[in-house]
Amino acid sequence: MKGKVIVSKFWTRFFSVGKARAITIFPFIFLLEKSCKKETILLNHERIHIQQALELCILPFYLWYLVEFIYRFIRLQDFHQAYLHICFEREAYVHEKDFSYLRKRRYWSFLKYL
């Protein structure tokens, strides 16, 4: 599943609290600007999140994401560092440049990044 791409400044800022150029709210990938559609690495990153969300039956993915963010934020005292250390983000950043990753990835691979 690739996710449906929607270009919307409002919703991208809303869901990412103004911090991201793209955000995945399953089954949609919201992009800040039309030009982001050409950014294949960014889209690949978001599609990794689509797969992670699917594997966790969607809602638990977002709950886990939020709880892990809060835990990392308490430990690291830094918004950006907390975000980068979430297992879902770590997996997505490590593999975002590998365009065949989603074809060979095993289920629940994000666990390796906890």
Ligand SMILES: [Zn+2]
């Ligand atoms: Zn991400």
